[in-house]
Amino acid sequence: MAEAADAPAATPAPSAAERAERQALVVQELQAVLPAHALLWQREDTVPYECDGLTAYRAQPLAVALPETEEQVAAVLRTCHRLNVPVVARGAGTGLSGGAMPHPMGVTLGLAKFNRIVKIDPVARTAVVQCGVRNAAISEAAAPYGLYYAPDPSSKIACTIGGNVAENSGGMHCLKYGLTLHNVLRVRGYTVGGEAVEFGSEALDAPGLDLLSVVIGSEGMLAVTLEVTVKLVPKPLLARAILASFPDVRLAGEAVAALIGGGIIPAALEMMDKPMTAAVEDYVHAGYDLDAAAILICESDGTPEEVEEEIGRMVAVMREAGATRFDISRDEAERLRFWSGRMNAFPASGRISPDYMCMDSTIPRHRLAEILVRIAEMEQTYGLRCCNVFHAGDGNLHPLILFDANDPDQLERCERFGADILETSVALGGTVTGEHGVGVEKLASMCVQFSPAERAQMLALKRAFDPKSLLNPGKVIPTLHRCAEYGKMHVRRGLLPFSDIPRF
Numbered sequence: 322m323a324e325a326a327d328a329p330a331a332t333p334a335p336s337a338a339e340r341a342e343r344q345a346l347v348v349q350e351l352q353a354v355l356p357a358h359a360l361l362w363q364r365e366d367t368v369p370y371e372c373d374g375l376t377a378y379r380a381q382p383l384a385v386a387l388p389e390t391e392e393q394v395a396a397v398l399r400t401c402h403r404l405n406v407p408v409v410a411r412g413a414g415t416g417l418s419g420g421a422m423p424h425p426m427g428v429t430l431g432l433a434k435f436n437r438i439v440k441i442d443p444v445a446r447t448a449v450v451q452c453g454v455r456n457a458a459i460s461e462a463a464a465p466y467g468l469y470y471a472p473d474p475s476s477k478i479a480c481t482i483g484g485n486v487a488e489n490s491g492g493m494h495c496l497k498y499g500l501t502l503h504n505v506l507r508v509r510g511y512t513v514g515g516e517a518v519e520f521g522s523e524a525l526d527a528p529g530l531d532l533l534s535v536v537i538g539s540e541g542m543l544a545v546t547l548e549v550t551v552k553l554v555p556k557p558l559l560a561r562a563i564l565a566s567f568p569d570v571r572l573a574g575e576a577v578a579a580l581i582g583g584g585i586i587p588a589a590l591e592m593m594d595k596p597m598t599a600a601v602e603d604y605v606h607a608g609y610d611l612d613a614a615a616i617l618i619c620e621s622d623g624t625p626e627e628v629e630e631e632i633g634r635m636v637a638v639m640r641e642a643g644a645t646r647f648d649i650s651r652d653e654a655e656r657l658r659f660w661s662g663r664m665n666a667f668p669a670s671g672r673i674s675p676d677y678m679c680m681d682s683t684i685p686r687h688r689l690a691e692i693l694v695r696i697a698e699m700e701q702t703y704g705l706r707c708c709n710v711f712h713a714g715d716g717n718l719h720p721l722i723l724f725d726a727n728d729p730d731q732l733e734r735c736e737r738f739g740a741d742i743l744e745t746s747v748a749l750g751g752t753v754t755g756e757h758g759v760g761v762e763k764l765a766s767m768c769v770q771f772s773p774a775e776r777a778q779m780l781a782l783k784r785a786f787d788p789k790s791l792l793n794p795g796k797v798i799p800t801l802h803r804c805a806e807y808g809k810m811h812v813r814r815g816l817l818p819f820s821d822i823p824r825f
Contacts, residue, residue: 343383360387361384361731363383365771380425382429385428385431395515397805407429412480415476417681419764420487420758420759421541441466451547452486456474456485456490463489468554470551471530484674486537489756496586498554511542513786518544532598535782558624559625559628563639565646566646567645567746574688574689578689579639589620591712592615598611601662624654628783667679673723675725677726678724683751691749695745705722709721717756739762752803768804768807780798798804
């Protein structure tokens with residue numbers, strides 16, 4: 322099956338005059354369906370929307386639509402569909418892969434005004450929320466009922482549930498409680514043509530094809546999410562955390578494998594290496610062991626009896642694996658202090674470097690030690706520092722490469738460093754993403770992980786929902802042309818990837 326490109330590879334960029342003419346038409350048409358204050362097109366107004374959390378890549382949209390009602394969302398989509406204008410849905414803009422980066426000839430659809438919690442049902446343990454509701458706000462609303470929403474990305478105070486659905490976000494407690502996919506029952510929204518659509522159900526099953534798992538994690542390429550029904554779980558009676566210090570990153574990685582292999586599923590299991598620990602300790606003063614080569618943060622939750630028993634088992638396994646120091650939280654305040662450094666890893670990194678690029682890949686747990694050693698070698702190869710912090714329990718890595726974006730050479734080395742991490746993860750049996758999505762950041766590395774036939778299937782699914790490829794085009798799925806070009810430039814151990822692809 323031949324792979325179809327989602328856009329002609331050699332399409333020339335429009336001239337300034339052509340862009341201005343196109344912008345004038347799009348703005349005129351959208352003014353007919355939106356109030357004046359809900360449409361931005363002057364450069365000084367659209368600059369705040371030029372990127373998401375991946376600030377190294379930016380683009381200016383033709384216009385930014387800020388609808389306030391579902392009818393306005395549908396009207397914007399119908400108008401753009403009629404005009405063949407790309408649409409990029411945007412929530413809080415906290416994504417880290419460029420998934421919400423605008424299309425230079427498209428419209429950014431800002432959904433921040435859809436921020437209402439529609440319903441909390443404590444009996445069914447569900448919440449119905451609009452897409453612009455913050456992740457943490459769901460738990461805050463459910464707290465009076467003794468419930469909370471389990472997925473907890475580090476950006477939970479700012480990121481929105483619509484963006485979580487787009488990227489299939491996880492968080493520190495996803496090891497025990499699952500990703501967004503495992504905690505969402507229903508997604509309601511609109512197709513690219515402005516038609517209402519619903520995936521999943523609040524019941525045990527939904528009629529027709531089960532497409533909920535297709536839409537969650539699709540990065541806004543298949544439909545625009547406006548409302549989500551999520552599961553709520555009871556707040557545990559007790560939670561306690563362990564800080565375990567290791568003299569070598571290999572021992573810490575082996576301890577993670579030993580814990581899971583021993584049948585223990587902690588509520589959370591996170592790792593930080595020495596550079597990351599130093600950065601966050603200077604920022605939050607959590608009391609971390611600065612002499613340790615790596616630390617594990619392990620949490621147990623449940624009844625007091627369950628927690629006591631599991632804490633004892635985890636300490637025994639980690640001591641056997643080579644841990645040299647243990648600190649166990651005595652109360653809730655101390656538990657939160659233990660977590661404060663991990664929760665603030667990103668801002669702490671921002672204090673020690675002009676810029677950082679947060680990578681996101683997943684590997685088998687038993688190869689954690691190996692990837693950390695490889696990353697240390699890459700630091701020497703690319704001449705850049707890297708701090709490592711990640712969801713160790715499920716093998717989801719978040720290396721933070723430190724660089725200066727104002728130096729083109731450093732940016733180029735950072736990009737190659739990041740690609741090397743992603744592709745080494747694939748070589749070790751993993752994947753190029755865990756919870757941040759592909760966006761524009763990982764397009765080239767998708768060429769390494771997936772074959773032409775697999776990418777053709779992805780594009781076929783995209784066309785089934787969006788035949789004109791207007792929803793978030795140019796993201797996630799690399800074209801054959803792009804992969805061929807990447808293959809020309811990219812040589813690993815003397816071999817070109819996918820040697821069967823024609824080279825142009």
